[in-house]
Amino acid sequence: MSAVLRARGLGKRYKQRWALQSCDLDVPAGRVVGLVGPNGAGKSTLLNLASGMLTPTAGTIEVCGGRPAAGVEQLAKVGFVAQDTPVYSALSVADHLDLGKRLNPNWDDAVARDRIRRLGLDPKQRAGKLSGGQRAQLALTLGIAKRPELLILDEPVAALDPLARREFMQDLMEAVAEHELSVVLSSHLVSDVERTCDYVIVLVDSHVQVAGDIDDLVACHHRLTGPRRDPDTLPAGQHVLTASHTDRQTTLLVRTDTAVHDPTWTVGPLGLEDIVLAYMTRPADAVRDTRPALEVLRCSG
Amino acid sequence: MFWLTWRQFRTQAAVMFAAVAAFAATLAATGPQLADLYRTAGSSLVDQVSSPDQTLYYTGLLIVLAVPAVIGMFWGAPLISRELETGTHYLAWNQGVTRTRWLATKLGLGAAASMTAAGLTSLAVSWWSSPIDRAVNGGGATDTYFPRLDPVAFAARGVVPVAHAAFAFVLGVALGLVIRRTLPAMATTFALYAAVQISAPLWIRPHLAAPDRTTVPIEPGGAPISIQEGARQIVAHPEVPGAWETSQQTLNAAGQPASVPASFADCLHTEAGPPTLQQFEGCLADLGALGYQQQVTYQPAGNFWALQWAETGIYLGLALALTGFCAWWIRRRVT
Known part of the structure; x- marks a missing residue:
């Protein structure tokens, strides 16, 4: 399948600080991609680069086969719901639909009006008077009704209460199923991603730590528990993410693309949250050492 | 849009x-x-x-x-x-x-x-x-x-x-x-x-736009004249209706640009208070008698x-x- 997002050596620097560095990504089309990482890791930067709101300082990025925001045709292919879901507070809900209709070549007015009706939004209501959840829904409606190939959402639910959060995500998933969209959404909560996504990118400290199909990731990360030993004695092909030791026992989180045969280990499964947390918490110097190995991540389980 | x-x-x-x-x-x-x-x-x-x-x-x-x-x-x-x-x-x-x-x-x-x-x-x-x-x-x-x-x-x-x-x-x-x-x-x-x-x-x-120039004699009863910077500069106001005066230049007897001579300031000097009108006019007459004139550059109404x-x-x-x-x-x- 073709890549909906391809980055090579992508980087963005603000003054002296790199917000994103040496990022290589190939995100296949037709996926719902979760971009997770702590606040300030560079998630927004990556998504803004993908939508063309930012231009790269280094490297290249290609979205749906073109340079982001390169022209009307490219803009029509990508929908972007920015952080805090900005809308024009002086314009009404109906005005926003009108705006979408007039500015987008592929606008699907029926979808837009139907969604607004189902959401129970009053078309005459000023967008500034909407609740956070309603505003997010309005922004999502604009993003969906423009009928993009890729919909990018930057922390769409960060400001919402748990119920609105759940509704928004469910609604998004229905739209994805209906319109065969590719989606990239960022969140600092793994639980949001686990429920909705089938592909994950973990971004920590301006570097991509791991990217891949969630099922594959779960299949090739294990918890090894056994008698105390030095993690350096593991066979090649088993990469240690984190190690913790008691006096007699060692617990390792490892990534490996082959089965673990050593009988001294008790092998346990890992959830997505464990894996993501392991990548987030491991020491910074380990990041660069193991990075090249990430590209050969292909395990069948 | x-x-x-x-x-x-x-x-x-x-x-x-x-x-x-x-x-x-x-x-x-x-x-x-x-x-x-x-x-x-x-x-x-x-x-x-x-x-x-x-x-x-x-x-x-x-x-x-x-x-x-x-x-x-x-x-x-x-x-x-x-x-x-x-x-x-x-x-x-x-x-x-x-x-x-x-x-x-x-x-x-x-x-x-x-x-x-x-x-x-x-x-x-x-x-x-x-x-x-x-x-x-x-x-x-x-x-x-x-x-x-x-x-x-x-x-x-x-x-x-x-x-x-x-x-x-x-x-x-x-x-x-x-x-x-x-x-x-x-x-x-x-x-x-x-x-x-x-x-x-x-x-x-x-x-x-190209300005006009006029040279007016310095004399009492002529174009109104005021003084600036302690009598080191004088400003003349020739009656040209609708004109905008843009610069002033004092000329000496030879018609060369010159500064106002110190004698003018000395002439206007008083122990206290401003000079009287008679004194001012007398000093202007003296300055004019020395051959000094005032060149005024202005944009005419046209x-x-x-x-x-x-x-x-x-x-x-x-x-x-x-x-x-x-x-x-x-x-x-x-x-």
């Missing part, structure tokens, strides 16, 4: 044009009787203008001078800075319209409205004031009204307000784009526009339209250059 721009702009536009219309109606009600007065009184009209009309004369000046500044601050500066401040540019720039077209539509509509508003105001005020302007240019002796060429009146007459408004608007847009915050952008726009408006008559406008068009060209050129800057900045720097 035009729809969205108009939708966002229409309230501001309505307020401005309603105000312009109300003011124009006031002028239309009182203008004809002022024109009648000029027909009967000619240049002596300057002594017969009623007190409300005098107020209206100054109000008109003030309004035409203020319109471009107000446009720059309240239309130009917030145009993009408010979008950047509230994040709505994320919404706008991800519809099927390029940033460049988005900017072009906003700038185009805004500039057109700005120029129309300033143009209509200037037209109304210029028309209403024309009897007074003609009376002044025709030799009506007055300290109350400005010749059209005087810096205060020049920017409130004819076509330059249109160019001033275009410039102020685009200046506001550019500053909003760079500063990204509405209030600081508004303040900076006002400060910069005011600075440019003060600089233009001081350093630029005097050179936009240069009014030449100066108007030249300044209009310069301000429109500046507005275009700033437009280019905005287009470059929005693609390269707002990232």
